[in-house]
Amino acid sequence: MPDPVAPRRLPSILLLSLVPVASWFIVRPLVSPIPPLPALHVSFGLSIFAFVGTLYLVPALGPTFVKANLKGRDLLKTYSTPIPESLGLVCASVYILLLIIFIPFAFSSITLSDAYTVHEGIVIKEFPHYQLSVYLSSILSLLIATMLGLLDDIFDIRWRHKVPIPIIASIPLLMVYYAERGNTHIVVPIPLRPLLGTLLNLGPLYYLYMSLLSTFATNSINILAGINGAEASQAVIIALSVIANDLLYLPWPAYFHIPLHLLGGQADLEVGGVWRAGMAYGSTQLVERHLFSLYFMLPLVGVCAGFLYHNWYPARAFPGDTLCYVTGMAFAVVGIQAHFSKTLLLFFLPQIFNFVLSCPQLFGLVPCPRHRVPRFDADTNLLHPSKALFLRPPSRLATFVLRVLAALGLTELTIHPQSGMILEATNLTILNFLLLRLGPMAEKRLVQTLIATQVTGSVVAFAVRYGLANLVYDGDRR
Amino acid sequence: MPDPVAPRRLPSILLLSLVPVASWFIVRPLVSPIPPLPALHVSFGLSIFAFVGTLYLVPALGPTFVKANLKGRDLLKTYSTPIPESLGLVCASVYILLLIIFIPFAFSSITLSDAYTVHEGIVIKEFPHYQLSVYLSSILSLLIATMLGLLDDIFDIRWRHKVPIPIIASIPLLMVYYAERGNTHIVVPIPLRPLLGTLLNLGPLYYLYMSLLSTFATNSINILAGINGAEASQAVIIALSVIANDLLYLPWPAYFHIPLHLLGGQADLEVGGVWRAGMAYGSTQLVERHLFSLYFMLPLVGVCAGFLYHNWYPARAFPGDTLCYVTGMAFAVVGIQAHFSKTLLLFFLPQIFNFVLSCPQLFGLVPCPRHRVPRFDADTNLLHPSKALFLRPPSRLATFVLRVLAALGLTELTIHPQSGMILEATNLTILNFLLLRLGPMAEKRLVQTLIATQVTGSVVAFAVRYGLANLVYDGDRR
Numbered sequence: 001m002p003d004p005v006a007p008r009r010l011p012s013i014l015l016l017s018l019v020p021v022a023s024w025f026i027v028r029p030l031v032s033p034i035p036p037l038p039a040l041h042v043s044f045g046l047s048i049f050a051f052v053g054t055l056y057l058v059p060a061l062g063p064t065f066v067k068a069n070l071k072g073r074d075l076l077k078t079y080s081t082p083i084p085e086s087l088g089l090v091c092a093s094v095y096i097l098l099l100i101i102f103i104p105f106a107f108s109s110i111t112l113s114d115a116y117t118v119h120e121g122i123v124i125k126e127f128p129h130y131q132l133s134v135y136l137s138s139i140l141s142l143l144i145a146t147m148l149g150l151l152d153d154i155f156d157i158r159w160r161h162k163v164p165i166p167i168i169a170s171i172p173l174l175m176v177y178y179a180e181r182g183n184t185h186i187v188v189p190i191p192l193r194p195l196l197g198t199l200l201n202l203g204p205l206y207y208l209y210m211s212l213l214s215t216f217a218t219n220s221i222n223i224l225a226g227i228n229g230a231e232a233s234q235a236v237i238i239a240l241s242v243i244a245n246d247l248l249y250l251p252w253p254a255y256f257h258i259p260l261h262l263l264g265g266q267a268d269l270e271v272g273g274v275w276r277a278g279m280a281y282g283s284t285q286l287v288e289r290h291l292f293s294l295y296f297m298l299p300l301v302g303v304c305a306g307f308l309y310h311n312w313y314p315a316r317a318f319p320g321d322t323l324c325y326v327t328g329m330a331f332a333v334v335g336i337q338a339h340f341s342k343t344l345l346l347f348f349l350p351q352i353f354n355f356v357l358s359c360p361q362l363f364g365l366v367p368c369p370r371h372r373v374p375r376f377d378a379d380t381n382l383l384h385p386s387k388a389l390f391l392r393p394p395s396r397l398a399t400f401v402l403r404v405l406a407a408l409g410l411t412e413l414t415i416h417p418q419s420g421m422i423l424e425a426t427n428l429t430i431l432n433f434l435l436l437r438l439g440p441m442a443e444k445r446l447v448q449t450l451i452a453t454q455v456t457g458s459v460v461a462f463a464v465r466y467g468l469a470n471l472v473y474d475g476d477r478r
Numbered sequence: 479m480p481d482p483v484a485p486r487r488l489p490s491i492l493l494l495s496l497v498p499v500a501s502w503f504i505v506r507p508l509v510s511p512i513p514p515l516p517a518l519h520v521s522f523g524l525s526i527f528a529f530v531g532t533l534y535l536v537p538a539l540g541p542t543f544v545k546a547n548l549k550g551r552d553l554l555k556t557y558s559t560p561i562p563e564s565l566g567l568v569c570a571s572v573y574i575l576l577l578i579i580f581i582p583f584a585f586s587s588i589t590l591s592d593a594y595t596v597h598e599g600i601v602i603k604e605f606p607h608y609q610l611s612v613y614l615s616s617i618l619s620l621l622i623a624t625m626l627g628l629l630d631d632i633f634d635i636r637w638r639h640k641v642p643i644p645i646i647a648s649i650p651l652l653m654v655y656y657a658e659r660g661n662t663h664i665v666v667p668i669p670l671r672p673l674l675g676t677l678l679n680l681g682p683l684y685y686l687y688m689s690l691l692s693t694f695a696t697n698s699i700n701i702l703a704g705i706n707g708a709e710a711s712q713a714v715i716i717a718l719s720v721i722a723n724d725l726l727y728l729p730w731p732a733y734f735h736i737p738l739h740l741l742g743g744q745a746d747l748e749v750g751g752v753w754r755a756g757m758a759y760g761s762t763q764l765v766e767r768h769l770f771s772l773y774f775m776l777p778l779v780g781v782c783a784g785f786l787y788h789n790w791y792p793a794r795a796f797p798g799d800t801l802c803y804v805t806g807m808a809f810a811v812v813g814i815q816a817h818f819s820k821t822l823l824l825f826f827l828p829q830i831f832n833f834v835l836s837c838p839q840l841f842g843l844v845p846c847p848r849h850r851v852p853r854f855d856a857d858t859n860l861l862h863p864s865k866a867l868f869l870r871p872p873s874r875l876a877t878f879v880l881r882v883l884a885a886l887g888l889t890e891l892t893i894h895p896q897s898g899m900i901l902e903a904t905n906l907t908i909l910n911f912l913l914l915r916l917g918p919m920a921e922k923r924l925v926q927t928l929i930a931t932q933v934t935g936s937v938v939a940f941a942v943r944y945g946l947a948n949l950v951y952d953g954d955r956r
Contacts, residue, residue, distance in 0.1 A: 032484070068632050069547060097646070098736070100618070103653035132657060136614035136650070143621050150625075154546050154632070168575070179610060234759035253809030 005081045006318055007059035015052055022208035029105075036251065042105040043295045046098045047302035053094045054306030058087050058317050061235040069155060072318055076227065076376040076383065083315060088231075088323025091303040092146040095326065098299050099139050106295060107132055130180060133286065137176035138296065138333040144169040145218065145329035162321075163219060169329055173336060174207050189472040210336050216287030217344075218328030220351035223358055224430060225324065226373030227383075228315040229447045232308040234454055235327040235353070239301045241347045241458040242293060242334060245465075246377070249290040279460050289338035300327065313444040346461035350453050354430040357410060361428050363473050364396045365416065368389065372427040374435055374446070382440040382463035383428040385412065385433075394422050412436055483559045485537035486787065493530055500526035507583075520583040521773045524576045524837045525780035531572045532784030536565050537793050548631060550796055553704065554854040554861065561793060564631040566801025568623040569781040573681065573804065576777050577617050579858065584773060585610055608658060611764065615654035616774065622647040623696065623807035627800030640799075641697060647807055648692035648760055653812060654683050664919075669952040672808050688814050695813070695822075696806030698829035701836055703802065704851030704910060705861075706793040707925045710786040712829070712932055713805040717779045718769060719825045719936040720812060723943075767816035776813050778805065791922040824939035828931050832908040835888060839906050843876045848903040850914055852924070860918040863890065863904040863911075872900050890914055895936040 025045030027040030062084035071082035107128065148165045151157070157165075184206035185199045202209065226229050304327065310317040335344035345352070361368040363378065367388045374383035394402065402425050405411045410433055412422035426432045434449050435441065443447070503523030507516030540562035543549065550558040585606065626643045629635070635643075662684035663677045678718055680687065703709050782805065788795040813822035823830070839846040845866045852861040872880065880903050883889045892902035904910045912927050913919065919927070 064633055070632075097649075100649050100653055103650070104656045107657035108861070129611060131608060132654070133610045133614060136618060136654070139650075140614060140618055140621065141620065143625070146629075147621065147625055150628070156546075156550075169499035171575075171578050172617075173576055176610070176614070272523055300518060312909045438828075 003081075004077070004314055005083050005316055007062065009057075010055055014201065015055060018052055021044070022052070026105075037291070039102075039106045040250075040291060040294060043102060043298050046102055047298040050094055050098050050205075050299040050302030051306045054091055054303045055309055057090050057094065058307060059311045060392055061090055062087065062317055069172070069422050070320070073131075073317075074228075074291045074315060075371065075373060076308050077314060078378050083318055085318040086150065086320030086322050087307065087310070087317040088319040088321070088326065089146065091307045091319075092142070092149070092322055092326040095141060095299055095303045095330075096146065099296070102295065102299075106135065128288075131292070133176055133180060134337050135292070135295075137172040137249075138337055140172040141169050141214075141333055142326055142329050144172065145325040146322055149320065149325035152321040152325070163215065165438070166214040166218040166325070166329060166332070167211045169218075169325070170211045170332065173214075173333065174210055177210070177336075178207070178376075181331075187473065191472060209341075210332075213286050213335060213341055213345075214329060214332035216355070217332040217348070218325055220323060220348060220355050221328045222324040223362075224351055224354045224450075225319075226371065227399055227431065227443050227447055227450075228313040229308055229311050230450060231327070232304045232429075233451050235304040235306060235323070236301055237451065237454040237458060238331060238347045239297045239304065239327075241461065242331070242344065243297050243301070245343060245460075246290040246293045246297070246338075249286050251287065260454065271421040289340075293338040294321060296330055300330050343461070343465050346465055347458055349451075349457035349461060350430060351430050357405075357428045357430065357433065359428075360398065360401050361388065361406075364429065365401060366394070366425060369427070372429050372432070374431055376443075377440070380440070381442055383435055383443055383446055385435045385441045387414070387424040388427050389424050390422060398422075409437065481559075482555070482557050483561050483652060483794055485540065488533055488537075488787075493533060496526050496530055500524070500530070503581075504656045515769070517580075517584045517608050518728075518769060518772060520784055521776050524580055525776040528572055528576050528777040528780030529784045532569055532781045533787055535568050535572065536785060537787045539568055540795055548628045548798070550819075552706070552796075553849065553851060555792060556856050559896055561796055563796040564628065564794040564798030564800050565788070566797040566799070566804065567624065567628055567631075569785045569797075570620070570627070570800055570804040572622055572776055573781045573808075574617060574624065576621070577774070578771065580777075581610075581613065584613065585667060600696045608768075611654055611658060612815050613770070613773075615650040615834075616815055618650040619647050619811055620807050621690075622650065622768060623803040624800055627798065627803030628666050628704055630799040630803070641693065644692040644696040644803070644810070645667070645689045646806060647803070648689045648810065650660060651692075651811065652688055655688070655814075656685070663926070663950065665951065669950060687819075691813060691823075692807060692810035692834055694833070695826070696803055698833050699806045699824060700799060700802040701840075702829055702832045702928075704849065705909065705921050705925050705928075706784055706791040706920040707789050708909075708928060709802055709927065710789050711929050713782045713801070714779055715929065715932040715936060716825045717775045717782065717805075719939065720822065721775050721779070721810070722936075723818070723821060723940075724768040724771045724775070727764050729765065733891070767818075771812040771816040771818075774808055778808050791925060821939075824921065824943055825936055827935035827939060828908060828928075835883075835906045835908065835911065837906075838876065838879050838883075839866065842881060844872070844903060844906065847905070850907050850910070852909055854921075855918070858918070859920060860926055861913055862918045864956075865902040866905050868900060876900075887915065 022045040024042045028035060028041045028045075035041060044165055049393070060382070065084040065086060067081060070084065070086045073080050073087040132468070145166065148169060152162055152165070184203055185201050186194045186206070188198055188200050221231060221234055224234060300319065304323075307319065307323070308319070311319060331344060331348075335341040360366045361372070367390060369386075369388055370385060372388075375386040376383055399422055402411060402413060402422055406413050406425075411428060412426045413422050415421070416423050426436055431450070433445065434446065434453070500523040503519045503526070506513060506519045506523075512517060525925050532815065543564060546559060548562065548564045550563040551558050589854040596719055614837070623644065626647060630640055632642070662681055663679050664672045664684070666676055666678050699712055702712060713821060782801075785795070785797065785801070789797060793885040807824060809826075838844045839850070847864075847866055850864060853864040854861055872882060876925075877900055880889060880891055880900055883906070884903075885893050889906060890904045891900050893899070904914055907925065909928070912931070916927065
């Protein structure tokens with residue numbers, strides 16, 4: 001019988017053929033005629049390197065992690081061979097190193113003065129010091145998130161203590177935002193404008209909002225975990241959704257429109273046109289912001305996809321908290337710095353559902369076991385919803401909440417036949433909910449279902465953002 | 479018998495009385511009349527917090543480190559109780575967190591527009607984006623150094639592999655320097671000017687020089703280690719020397735001169751005078767650079783001094799590689815960013831001596847055991863020079879080098895009485911050299927001798943910098 005946790009083999013010839021492709025994208029901006037958006041070419045090339053690098057480094061460094069006691073048992077398998085844990089550290093290191101190496105490409109003379117000035121919509125004349133500060137503070141936040149994720153993996157911090165950790169990681173963002181006297185205004189939705197005006201200055205609340213966004217993005221991925229491939233696949237899909245959204249704002253040579261009135265929008269969505277800079281309608285700032293977002297999202301897809309190859313069922317490597325921290329922070333960073341935090345939250349629909357569903361357990365209303373992952377049945381190789389056992393009778397509030405959730409089909413209760421008291425409830429996570437509604441399934445099938453849910457969430461998000469949002473917002477976006 | 483490694487008690491009343499003092503320095507710039515250099519007040523206040531915070535956090539977190547297997551035996555003691563290791567991580571975390579919290583103080587409107595513009599010498603009118611980028615990239619380098627130090631402690635990287643690690647940490651510095659099109663010129667010493675001109679453009683070599691400086695600063699502290707308090711005390715003295723040097727360039731209300739002609743200088747050194755901005759002679763740039771250096775050095779002294787209290791003989795906590803990495807990187811950062819790398823190197827005289835002396839062992843000419851710390855004699859409680867044993871006869875070159883070093887009194891050889899072949903040599907470190915020349919001594923005495931050597935080195939450095947340097951450089955410093 002082959003070793004179930006031996007590193008997965010890599011199709012080396014296929015992968016190494018990516019190296020010249022990636023190199024071409026990196027050197028392309030140096031070759032005349034300079035393409036439009038030269039830095040984006042470099043970013044794409046580096047992202048391919050991120051993918052290939054992670055693919056090779058994860059299995060290579062696995063044994064080192066096991067030796068340093070960074071290892072774990074796969075709870076949902078029949079074997080108990082230790083599997084290297086916290087390999088998200090490798091992803092984070094590759095990711096951050098490439099983001100740092102990218103600095104001169106994004107900000108040097110080739111990519112700015114010579115190239116940008118040829119496009120009317122996005123003229124830049126002087127060195128973008130402000131963007132460099134923003135870029136650096138973002139990397140700093142990512143690095144702190146990585147560091148804290150690693151500390152969490154080493155010292156095994158209890159979850160109640162680690163919820164506020166992302167706030168620490170968001171401090172550089174907030175500090176630079178404050179030092180640069182960043183805008184703390186938000187655009188008020190149309191129905192509320194008679195009350196609040198068009199723009200509302202949130203002041204210090206805006207900083208609170210930014211820290212909470214980091215906390216949410218990070219922890220919401222961290223609590224939707226436990227089965228092979230869950231964390232990395234969520235990250236890949238959210239990142240791809242953000243990328244799709246960013247691409248709408250770039251100056252494309254083509255021009256087309258999407259018939260949004262079919263989805264309930266007031267007007268069709270017009271995309272593309274070099275001179276209009278996509279949906280940015282000629283706004284330099286919007287193009288820059290979405291380029292910034294792309295620079296962070298492309299390599300993230302690279303490292304997460306590379307890691308997913310080894311983390312896919314049956315997993316050869318575990319992400320640890322490090323991966324959730326760094327990916328969550330990356331999403332928060334682009335949402336905050338590129339000013340599309342509301343759109344970003346729309347891509348987190350399954351995470352929001354999972355978080356809201358988890359609240360009774362997270363806030364102590366319902367007992368919360370150490371692991372809420374589904375229960376593994378070794379005989380059938382299927383996963384079943386896991387249950388939280390009430391050691392003490394539930395409070396009246398808990399009983400009420402659980403009965404409502406059960407009525408909505410979100411949990412299943414075991415009731416004492418005589419007293420009618422709740423003895424057990426299925427753990428309140430999206431994974432247990434999927435198992436409850438769709439029946440027991442294999443781990444691989446469950447992660448595929450989760451991926452399908454996430455993709456559906458993103459489709460809904462786009463419909464809401466570019467269809468329904470026109471009902472409550474006009475074109476004024478800041 | 480009391481536990482020899484129980485945490486040292488803290489004089490709490492004394493320490494807590496520092497908190498209001500520190501808080502006063504932090505709020506002082508908000509109180510009218512605004513003092514000159516308001517951000518420096520805040521930096522000083524935060525440094526006191528760094529000191530107090532480290533004092534309390536190191537013993538509090540020690541058990542957590544031991545539990546996470548970050549612990550070590552003290553090789554030079556009779557007891558073998560495990561002592562928490564890598565506590566430099568606590569220092570680094572406090573240090574970096576305070577540097578980040580300091581960002582808005584250094585760059586916000588209170589400390590800049592309102593205050594600076596009242597001093598003729600240091601007028602600033604617009605937001606110093608460039609300085610913010612430099613500041614952020616410096617923190618990024620420090621954080622990478624911390625991270626790599628921690629990884630080194632966890633994965634126990636072999637020393638040959640870890641020499642280039644600081645180069646990775648210096649990448650953000652280099653990238654930002656490049657992106658900002660930083661100056662790569664150096665001022666040529668007067669005797670070489672007929673050949674090279676006044677200014678020499680080093681181009682890419684300047685970047686090489688910057689990485690090598692980081693590598694040297696980091697590793698030179700890391701190899702001068704092994705006895706209680708060695709790393710932290712070196713860091714404190716070098717940082718205090720840098721601070722003393724920085725203070726010469728600030729606008730002081732007083733005015734005085736140091737009779738440098740007594741030390742061989744061409745003219746007396748004039749210090750102070752608000753309008754002359756100290757030795758900066760009215761140069762905004764020089765004042766800013768030395769303020770930048772102070773912002774990084776003051777909290778470094780705070781954390782290192784706090785740590786030294788627990789690391790002092792007999793040590794209750796070990797620094798790990800993390801402390802050496804972060805302190806070394808901090809020195810490299812200020813040397814590079816504030817443009818006084820040559821002066822900085824003068825403060826590393828004992829480290830340079832130790833490095834040059836170590837070269838035959840580092841480069842494989844002479845056998846290099848895993849630990850080169852002095853040998854502990856448990857009966858007398860004294861340290862003796864440790865020895866490297868030749869398992870194979872030394873090469874002709876090694877024999878020659880060792881004989882020269884022995885003739886200079888830098889090592890002691892054990893020679894085979896018949897063949898005249900070298901059998902053993904004392905390990906080539908400054909600690910063994912001190913023991914060789916001054917005789918066996920207790921560990922505490924040895925670290926005191928090391929401190930005295932370091933202080934002497936700094937005195938010599940100042941004499942060279944402000945006395946002899948006038949012979950090879952004129953006032954033209956860039």
